[in-house]
Amino acid sequence: MPLDLHIGILELSTQINVWTHKFYTFACNWLMPLGLVILLMGLTVLPERSLYHKLFYVTIAAPTLLALLLRSRSSKAIWLNPVIITFLLFSAWALLSVNWSDTDQAFSSLLKRPLYILMLFAACALMALHNHERLAQSTLLAALLMLPITLYCLADFISSQTLDGRLVGTGALDNPLLSSHIFGFFCALWLALSMTLPARQGLPALIAAAVMGAAVLATGSRTPLLATAMTCAWLIVACWNKRAIWLMLSGAAALVALVLIHPETLSSRGLSYRPELWIKTLSKVAEQPWHGFGFDAHLAIFLADMPTYGFSEPHSFALGVLYYTGIIGLIIWLAMHALALFQCWKHKGNFMFIVCGALLVYGIGAGLTEGGGILSRPKEHWLVTWIPLALIAALSIRTQQAQSTRS
Template sequence: MHTQFDSWTQRTYIFICNWLLPLGFVALLVGLAALPERSLYHKVFYALIAVPALLALIMRPRSSGALWLDPVIIAFLIFSTWALISVCWSDTDQSFSTLFKRPLYILMLFAACALMALQPNARLAYSTLLAALIMLPLTTYSLVLFVTNWTPGARLVGDGALDNPLLSSHLFGFFCVLWLALSMTLSPRQSWPALIAAVLMGLALMATGSRTPLVAIALACAWLIVACWSKRSAWLLLSGVLMLLALVLLYPELLSSRGMSYRPELWAKTLSKVAQQPWQGFGFGAHLAIFIPDLNVSFREPHNFALGVLYYTGIIGLALWLTMHGLALFQCWKHRSNYLFVVCGALLVYGISAGLTEGGGILSRPKEHWMVTWIPLALIAALSIRMRQTQRAQS
């Protein structure tokens, strides 16, 4: 009886890691562009990633022990603990159990990516590539609809559950950087199709009319140029300069038509609030309202991830947040001889840069912001765990 139970547990664990989690990860990456509504997107995440990952951890606690030794995951756990402690002085109207679920969802994302990476069949890499391939026809369809129905001043939103051009840019930018990084790291025969795919995603990104992702793409390119440092780096640098000149000369309104969109005023007002409680912040889930008189609108986010972390969790939380990202970027630089770390490093640099003028909420449920925060971090942590396990097996 005991042997039958062990056999069932082993088969279930393998099924979760090799099939359910990869399917869930693909759905997480492309679901916003493919599924009709966000509530379904959340349910798919719960059913195919959160619950299966938790079940796998319970089934094989020893096999998952490597998760809790990864520096990025440790930093995340400490940051999440501090955020939950800060609920004690928050004026939130949400229950503690509701807020507690938020970091748990993200932890299950970390666990899912690590469990896939530990499998011998490269499920994590193949799932990411499959999602990138699925996004190509989805993006092409959205672009065709946008072009055929274009009106002056229109901005691409995309299909599915996407509903905001700025948020959509996170999704298109993520896959643009992914394909661009692959074009820099794969063999010459494979790099050209990847480059064409990157151009397609770049066109969709520009069609959203969002400007910060363009800056983020440039910084991700700088990472690729330095991390790869080859003849392709010179071509990428030259291409970037030429594209910037083309934008300035042909489409200057894309860069300057909307000015700074009140970002400096938002940041200044947020910092003035932070000065009231700089060290501990106002607490996870606290209310935030930044009123802009010229627009007669109150914003609930400072449109800067770091400032959002600073507002909710104070200087202590921001230090933990920066440590988490710094550890992840260090891992990518340390292992840059492995092309997967170079690719994930580009995604992380893009995410950090895109967060300079967008977002502000922390520890959210799955949404576009995950493409520029938690997903790159989870991929890097998973790769680091996989590398340490491989090194341990070889020694």
């Protein structure tokens, strides 16, 4: 090979490496963190969901995929994380179940859904590996931006509400129950921060949690109240200090006050057909208990009181997993959450794990009586399912890397 050609190839290779490093750094430091902020609170400010999806593709999905291809060696730790491994197993089983599903969607379309979620896992992990502060900063920035938005929503709701009104919110939000996932997520986040930050910062965080809690109450949704109670229980056990005792007493006092002042919050609308929906779903599951009806299978649940309306969700994430992927899929799903929660408990000396554990516990509580779709494009349900799991996986990967470096 001529010397000039050899030198030219070396220079080109060096230049490509420089460009690759610059893109990787830019993506991890700016694009992905921006994407995470948009993912967390974008629905409250963006005019339509299609734009929300497009921004996710541009700031998280595409840059993360390219970064993984460019830095395949440095991303090996991502694929060894137990939470991500179980997610891959669950996704593989869900995609396999398409073979016996009556879905009318093309397989290529269904394949994109777990791929989007995988890119979320990978993006959080890459941020944690490259610059772990970006992950915390992005989440905190979204929480701070949500405060004025929530205050505006509450002010607008109070000034225009009717007797039976329920807060929906701004932007692309269009359903009070789904809106409660967003407000509840940030309520749990601020509540966890109030328990783990130093005293001077803990009080402002507690006030922020109260603001988000007021928005949750204004949505009229009761599932977030149960989820918040579960979050408080996690924080009390994980932290167990003077603040935990105060949280326990404050939670009991808040519940008593709610029952005495506004009991309709808990008793209105009855059980919203939940028991009937669950019984009907379980009766269908009994027909194909082990492998389910398949990913994206048709589901229509008709109730005696509403014979002409078919519910397309069982209003329970666990039952949704059971219906679509059977007992096998549910076991993997539960294992994924159990592994994530175990990581939080194992590393509870790190306050970030306590915070992310609170988000996961809140999501588990919120999913008890809401949801049903197992794999979807970005929407409100991600805040109570995939985002907490992705944050925990990223923290676990970062912690393992730090331990390996010290040893």
